[in-house]
Amino acid sequence: MPQQPTREEMIEAGRAFEQRLRRAQASLGQALVTGRSADGAVVVLASGLGQLKAVQVSPTVFDTRDVTALQDAIAQSIRAAAANAADLARQEMGAVEINLY
Structure with missing residues (x-):
């Protein structure tokens, strides 16, 4: 049977996890993603967190x-930019693993 982590080890793991999330959030906030309409007439720029930055028509x-057609x-x-932001967030943050003891 695996040894249970100490309270200090669990606190340290929680801090490390929080730090990784903060770094990922900062990185995503700086990143830019695009979304294009099927006909290419409209391009949307958004942050990796999904914040709309610009619309080009x-x-x-x-x-x-x-x-x-314009609508x-x-x-x-916008939907394409949101999907691209979500993909980037998955890449940046990776899979989240939670171990319960």
């Missing part, structure tokens, strides 16, 4: 004046 969308493109871009 191609001037070609104004030629058609299709409001519904769909914006929504697609």
Whole structure:
């Protein structure tokens, strides 16, 4: 049977885990991810934490004046940026392992 960790070892492991989370959060806050609409007319820039930074719209969308298409493109871009931010967070933070004794 494995030996149970001491109280001090558990506290130290908790501190190390908290430190890793803080570093990952800081890194994600500095990172930029993009999301593009299917037609490429709209590009969204966001932080790795999902904070919207900028929206870029191609001037070609104004030629058609299709409001519904523009709304769909914006929504697609935001969803893509959110998915990319989530992927980056998984990469940055890795799997979280919790051991209960």
